[in-house]
Amino acid sequence: MRNSAKVSSRDAILGRIRQSLGREAGQYDAPKDVLDRLSAPKSNAVVPARAQISHDQQVALFEQMAIDVNATVVHTAGFEDIPREVARFLAEHNLPARVKTSPDVNISGLPWSETALEVTAGVAGPEDAVSVTSSFGGVAETGSLMLRSGAQTPYTLNMLPDTHIAVVKASEIVGTYEEIWARLRTEDGQGNMPRTFLWVTGPSRTGDIEQTIQLGAHGPRRLHIVIVDDQAS
Amino acid sequence: MNVSTSPKFKENVHGALRDESLQRALGRLKTGFRDKRLAAINNLPEFEALRDQACDIKNHTLENLDHYLLKFEENVKANGGHVHWCADAAEARETVLRICRDKDAKSVLKGKSMISEEIGLNDFLEKEDLKVVETDLGEYIIQLRHEPPSHIIAPAIHVHKEQVADSFRETHKGRDPNRSLAEPRELLDEAREVMREHFFAADIGITGANFLIAETGTSVIVTNEGNGDLTQTLSRVHIAIASLEKVVPTLEDASSILRVLARSATGQEMSSYTTFSTGPRREDDLDGPQEYHVILLDNGRSNMLGTEFQDMLRCIRCAACMNHCPVYGAVGGHAYGWVYPGPMGSVLTPSLIGVDEAGHLPNASTFCGKCEEVCPMRIPLPKMMRHWREREFEKHLSPASMRFGIKAWAFLASRPRLYRTATGLAAKVMNKMAGGRGRLAKLPLAGGWTQIRDLPAPQGQNGKTFKELWAEKQAQKARGSK
Ligand code: SF4
Numbered sequence: 085m086r087n088s089a090k091v092s093s094r095d096a097i098l099g100r101i102r103q104s105l106g107r108e109a110g111q112y113d114a115p116k117d118v119l120d121r122l123s124a125p126k127s128n129a130v131v132p133a134r135a136q137i138s139h140d141q142q143v144a145l146f147e148q149m150a151i152d153v154n155a156t157v158v159h160t161a162g163f164e165d166i167p168r169e170v171a172r173f174l175a176e177h178n179l180p181a182r183v184k185t186s187p188d189v190n191i192s193g194l195p196w197s198e199t200a201l202e203v204t205a206g207v208a209g210p211e212d213a214v215s216v217t218s219s220f221g222g223v224a225e226t227g228s229l230m231l232r233s234g235a236q237t238p239y240t241l242n243m244l245p246d247t248h249i250a251v252v253k254a255s256e257i258v259g260t261y262e263e264i265w266a267r268l269r270t271e272d273g274q275g276n277m278p279r280t281f282l283w284v285t286g287p288s289r290t291g292d293i294e295q296t297i298q299l300g301a302h303g304p305r306r307l308h309i310v311i312v313d314d315q316a317s
Numbered sequence: 318m319n320v321s322t323s324p325k326f327k328e329n330v331h332g333a334l335r336d337e338s339l340q341r342a343l344g345r346l347k348t349g350f351r352d353k354r355l356a357a358i359n360n361l362p363e364f365e366a367l368r369d370q371a372c373d374i375k376n377h378t379l380e381n382l383d384h385y386l387l388k389f390e391e392n393v394k395a396n397g398g399h400v401h402w403c404a405d406a407a408e409a410r411e412t413v414l415r416i417c418r419d420k421d422a423k424s425v426l427k428g429k430s431m432i433s434e435e436i437g438l439n440d441f442l443e444k445e446d447l448k449v450v451e452t453d454l455g456e457y458i459i460q461l462r463h464e465p466p467s468h469i470i471a472p473a474i475h476v477h478k479e480q481v482a483d484s485f486r487e488t489h490k491g492r493d494p495n496r497s498l499a500e501p502r503e504l505l506d507e508a509r510e511v512m513r514e515h516f517f518a519a520d521i522g523i524t525g526a527n528f529l530i531a532e533t534g535t536s537v538i539v540t541n542e543g544n545g546d547l548t549q550t551l552s553r554v555h556i557a558i559a560s561l562e563k564v565v566p567t568l569e570d571a572s573s574i575l576r577v578l579a580r581s582a583t584g585q586e587m588s589s590y591t592t593f594s595t596g597p598r599r600e601d602d603l604d605g606p607q608e609y610h611v612i613l614l615d616n617g618r619s620n621m622l623g624t625e626f627q628d629m630l631r632c633i634r635c636a637a638c639m640n641h642c643p644v645y646g647a648v649g650g651h652a653y654g655w656v657y658p659g660p661m662g663s664v665l666t667p668s669l670i671g672v673d674e675a676g677h678l679p680n681a682s683t684f685c686g687k688c689e690e691v692c693p694m695r696i697p698l699p700k701m702m703r704h705w706r707e708r709e710f711e712k713h714l715s716p717a718s719m720r721f722g723i724k725a726w727a728f729l730a731s732r733p734r735l736y737r738t739a740t741g742l743a744a745k746v747m748n749k750m751a752g753g754r755g756r757l758a759k760l761p762l763a764g765g766w767t768q769i770r771d772l773p774a775p776q777g778q779n780g781k782t783f784k785e786l787w788a789e790k791q792a793q794k795a796r797g798s799k
Contacts, residue, residue: 094402097561097615101383104622114384118566122388122532125567128374130366132576149586187603207603210517226587235601243546261572275392277533277595279605280550285587288543292455292471293478293501294342295349301454301505302512303543303590 125274127262135225135259142224143311146257149227153286154299155307163251163312164195170216170249171199173308179247184212188236191218191251208240215241216249221256221264222309226285229309230264233280242282248304250284253314338477339649349471350640353584354691361580371574372695375631378565379622385531385564386613392534396596398609406436409614413438413523413556414445416610420554422447422520428538428545429453430525431469431634432558432614434656435669438523450515452544454508461488467650469657470582470636475649478504512544522552522606526559527633528574529611532567535595536611539578539588546592555594555606560614562630568593574633577693582635617669625704629664631694636661638688638698644681653678660688660698667705679705 102112135142147157160169174181182202185191192205208215217237220230229250233239242248258264261283268281288303299305358364378385390400403409409432417425425447427433439449439460451460455473459466461484466472473481482498489511498504524545528537536557538545549555565571579585598605621627639645639659650658655666655675663682667675679702688698 093404093408096404097402097613097619098383098386100615100619101386101561101622104619104624105380105383106623107383112383114381114388118381118384121566125532125569127569128370128573130363130370130573132361132363132367134361153586153589210513228587228591233602233605234599235603238603239546239550240604243543243550261575262569265568265572275533277396277535277593279595279598279602280546281593281595282546283587283591284589285585285591286589289541289589290454290505291349291541291583292453292458292473293481293504295345295471295474296501298501298505300509301542301544302452302509302516302547 123274125265125269127260131260131262132225135223137224137259139257139315142259143254143257146222146224146227147309147311149224150222150229150286150307150309151227153227154289155227155286155309157309157311159254159311159313161313163190166191166216166251166310166312167194167196167199167201169310171201173249174201174214174247177247177306180213182212183214183216183249184208184241184245185215186217186237186241188218191216207238208244210244212241212245214247214249215245216251217241219250219252219256220281221258221267222252222311223261223264223283224257224259225261228261229284229307231282231284232268232278233282234278239280239282242284243303246300246304247306247308248284248287249308249310251310251312253312255315257311336475336649338480339475341477342474343646343649346640346646350583350636354581354637354640355584357580357584357586360586361576364577364580367573367576368693368695371577371633371693372631374565374570374573375562375694378570379562379627379630382561382564382622385566386561388531389529389534389564390613392531393596393609393611394534396534396609398534398596398611400611400613402613403615405616406614409436409558409612409616410438410441412612413558414442414447416554416556417442417445417447417521420520420608422554424448424450424515424519425521425523426515426519426548426552427451427453427456428522428524428540428548429456429472430523430558431466431656432525432560432612433523434466435616436558436614438558450512450519452512452515452548453540453542454505454544457508457512458484461485465651465656467658468636468639469634469659469661475651516547516551519548519552521554521556522548522550523556523558524549526557526563526611527578528571529557529559529564529613530566530568530571530593531564533593533595535568535593537571537594538592539575539590540592541583541585541589543590546590549592549594550605552606554608554610555597556610556612557594558612558614560616561618562632578633578635581637581691581693621668626664626668626701628696629661629668629701631696632661632665633694634661635693637691637693638696641687641691643683643685643687653681660702661696664696664698664701664705672705672708679703679709 150157158169160166181200185205187205196203220232222229231242287299287305287307288301289297289299290301291297393400401412403412425442442449451457455471458473458476458481468474478501481504485498485507524538526536527539579588597607597609621630638661642659645659653662657665663678666678682702684699686699
């Protein structure tokens with residue numbers, strides 16, 4: 085009974101929509117502009133001019149926008165400097181010297197033994213207070229990190245630990261969201277998405293108690309962004 | 318608010334709405350939302366052009382709604398997810414229950430979803446012996462207080478921190494009874510701790526969706542807390558509940574509309590988390606839900622297409638209209654008596670539950686035009702409220718005093734009937750939507766009514782008093798329940 089009920093609701097809803105939109109009986113194929121829009125997605129005409137700047141300026145804008153939403157940002161010259169930076173940041177904030185990194189070899193394979201940090205890789209559990217992850221990229225217009233889920237980048241690392249340290253390559257910071265989608269399509273094929281693609285703009289926050297903004301609602305209280313200046317001469 | 322034009326109204330409101338915390342909360346709308354919105358849009362020279370563009374995208378989508386929904390369905394399936402088309406609230410509730418039963422679920426975690434409120438999901442699932450926990454802090458607070466939301470993005474806006482502390486002490490057993498819960502930070506930390514336990518124990522995670530993307534079969538949630546993310550990632554099954562009009566064609570289209578959403582809502586450049594979810598976890602993924610379901614709810618929307626109310630389907634639930642509405646600002650959300658308050662509620666509620674039930678809501682307006690001015694989707698809210706008033710007039714539902722030309726302020730100043738009518742709504746709705754609407758009609762209405770009863774009784778009033786109506790509806794409800 086349920087299956088037939090489902091089918092009929094689908095048909096009934098589609099039928100009402102078609103009737104409301106004045107479709108002729110049997111003329112249910114999508115028109116060309118719809119098909120084109122879906123098969124070759126394009127940026128819409130209006131995008132903020134603030135991000136239409138040189139790449140160096142985009143990196144600077146990304147940093148400023150991220151700081152404006154309570155993230156902290158540092159630059160390192162290369163990936164090999166990251167463990168030291170993580171150790172420094174954790175010590176400075178009196179945080180536990182234990183981190184969980186994404187399995188991504190770009191992060192997990194760094195010279196962590198040069199620090200006194202206890203480091204494991206994998207998904208985040210309730211006991212993990214600090215995570216270090218890689219990023220797909222960054223978007224300058226709002227200082228947003230772009231993070232994708234995958235075998236190398238489990239999603240819980242972005243959300244469960246109190247402190248999230250995210251590494252982003254300067255070369256992968258772009259002006260707008262549209263540039264990120266274009267790259268994702270090139271890498272994964274059009275129409276394909278990871279299970280989760282996440283834009284992170286600052287740490288978790290809430291205004292639900294008397295409209296007082298507080299950081300660290302259910303996600304991370306601290307978001308620390310390490311920009312690797314991989315293009316610096 | 319133009320105080321000078323209706324000093325009497327103001328006095329009445331102060332007398333009637335003696336709820337201090339509500340008035341304090343409403344007073345904070347300016348610095349909390351309005352000033353921040355203004356700063357954000359002043360910071361983006363293209364904002365007006367982005368509004369036009371967002372509008373065009375939605376109009377195009379609505380004109381092709383069948384095509385985009387079918388494409389969305391196709392792509393959800395291609396990614397291993399399931400789509401359930403549901404004609405009305407009852408079917409949506411049953412569908413969610415069926416998924417829970419199939420998975421032998423005991424507990425359900427909820428991200429914030431107005432559609433879930435619209436279909437009365439929590440009460441329904443609880444009656445079916447499922448443990449339901451709201452994870453958004455504001456939703457959690459009102460869940461503990463057994464109240465409906467009073468604002469679409471700040472559901473507990475009417476609650477003050479001492480009340481939150483009381484609810485926490487009552488609910489969170491086994492903690493030091495002498496612990497301090499005086500500060501918002503302490504409250505948040507406790508909620509965070511409690512919620513962590515729920516996150517790791519959940520079977521089913523239900524979220525809403527701000528967008529559905531046809532191109533990829535993706536649902537999108539926009540949050541600040543991160544609760545929705547944990548809800549949908551740590552649960553075995555992710556169910557996204559969305560109404561039909563949430564669909565947009567492409568990732569670019571969603572991004573374009575996102576540029577006006579947070580700025581209009583909270584004045585943020587972008588919310589903390591914008592999460593694009595597609596299908597269940599992939600084979601080599603280390604986390605994520607094993608199943609992904611989308612509930613596609615109609616519940617009256619398909620009938621709005623092609624009518625003068627089609628434009629309402631552009632709404633992205635940003636709440637700018639209520640944040641700027643002098644009526645909402647005076648009475649808060651519960652007075653509207655159903656799920657959607659403020660100007661968008663005054664237009665949408667009659668569309669969804671019928672003009673007979675909600676025909677008086679469109680009068681809850683000063684026709685100052687502020688809502689349309691700030692609506693990022695340029696929805697002509699005052700015009701649509703007028704449409705409803707015309708329909709109501711045609712149906713002779715409206716007494717002469719409610720016809721055109723009446724200044725709503727003056728009307729409200731002398732006649733509290735409108736509020737009475739509005740608050741009476743939920744009881745009717747409850748009756749209409751049998752099975753699990755009880756929560757909506759509980760405390761806040763009684764509270765609202767206590768306040769309203771202090772107003773001078775309207776002349777020639779032939780309606781029933783709240784107490785009569787209440788008793789009658791409770792009796793009906795008792796008869797109607799299994
Ligand atoms: S009607 Fe406009 S302003 Fe109001 S919630 Fe909807 S989109 Fe926002």
